Amino acid sequence: MRGPLLVLLFSIASAGAAAAGGSGAELVRIPGGTFTMGDPAGEPDEAPRTVHLAPFRLMRFEVTNLEFADFVASTGTLTDAERVGAGYVWTGRWRTGAGADWRHPHGPESSVVGRDDHPVVQVSARDAARFCAHYGLRLPSEAEWEFAARGTDGRRYPWGDAPPEEAGRRRANFGTLSCCAPDASDGFLKIGPVGRFPSGASPFGIHDMAGNVWEWTASAYPGRPGHVALRGGGWGNDPYGLRVSYRHGNPPDIGLDMVGFRCAGGVE
Numbered sequence: 001m002r003g004p005l006l007v008l009l010f011s012i013a014s015a016g017a018a019a020a021g022g023s024g025a026e027l028v029r030i031p032g033g034t035f036t037m038g039d040p041a042g043e044p045d046e047a048p049r050t051v052h053l054a055p056f057r058l059m060r061f062e063v064t065n066l067e068f069a070d071f072v073a074s075t076g077t078l079t080d081a082e083r084v085g086a087g088y089v090w091t092g093r094w095r096t097g098a099g100a101d102w103r104h105p106h107g108p109e110s111s112v113v114g115r116d117d118h119p120v121v122q123v124s125a126r127d128a129a130r131f132c133a134h135y136g137l138r139l140p141s142e143a144e145w146e147f148a149a150r151g152t153d154g155r156r157y158p159w160g161d162a163p164p165e166e167a168g169r170r171r172a173n174f175g176t177l178s179c180c181a182p183d184a185s186d187g188f189l190k191i192g193p194v195g196r197f198p199s200g201a202s203p204f205g206i207h208d209m210a211g212n213v214w215e216w217t218a219s220a221y222p223g224r225p226g227h228v229a230l231r232g233g234g235w236g237n238d239p240y241g242l243r244v245s246y247r248h249g250n251p252p253d254i255g256l257d258m259v260g261f262r263c264a265g266g267v268e
């Protein structure tokens with residue numbers, strides 16, 4: 001009896017993983033459509049424009065340390081931060097952190113032990129793209145990311161237009177109410193587990209698009225040659241930085257302790 005049962009369990013597990021895109025992570029189908037990307041009240045580079053999108057899929061949660069560890073175990077990947085022996089660490093400003101890498105997010109004294117369900121950080125855009133490609137996926141475009149975060153009604157945040165903190169209750173893991181330091185009012189000083197703010201989910205049920213960690217996209221950042229756009233704000237941002245239209249650009253080969261990612265894919 002043991003043999004067939006084990007085979008059956010393995011088959012179920014394999015089928016589930018295949019449905020989830022291979023990494024085990026859940027992908028949500030986004031219907032596509034037409035929306036206005038940007039925010040007239042935001043930065044100049046958020047100038048509103050009409051965008052048409054085909055249906056696609058996007059991970060419900062940010063890629064976690066456990067998922068990234070599985071990827072490293074099966075591929076032997078060495079991340080960019082490990083290769084150069086340093087990543088960037090936010091201390092009120094970005095500074096180079098010697099020995100910071102995905103296993104030591106904030107430097108050699110920090111660790112991901114016991115943090116399997118936290119989003120992986122200190123992965124470059126190139127590392128993130130390699131992870132997604134390994135599972136037959138890709139990074140989302142900036143337009144896909146923003147559409148998945150706000151839908152078609154022009155909302156300011158994934159949950160709507162209400163501020164991320166009301167009556168002391170928070171809808172995301174972010175920082176101080178004015179720029180730009182970590183804050184534990186939401187229960188997490190820096191990185192927190194994925195999926196802890198269901199009231200902050202997007203219209204499509206995607207979690208943590210505002211806050212926790214910034215997310216790499218596949219899109220070039222305009223005006224800065226070679227830079228990649230990232231979205232969503234993170235644990236050190238104020239409410240302005242959590243807006244769905246807010247943009248930032250970084251070189252594609254650096255890791256930072258406030259930047260992770262999630263993968264997208266096509267629709268069969």
Ligand SMILES: [Ca+2]
Nearest residue numbers: 173174183188
């Ligand atoms: Ca926080």
Ligand SMILES: [Ca+2]
Nearest residue numbers: 208209211213
């Ligand atoms: Ca996020």
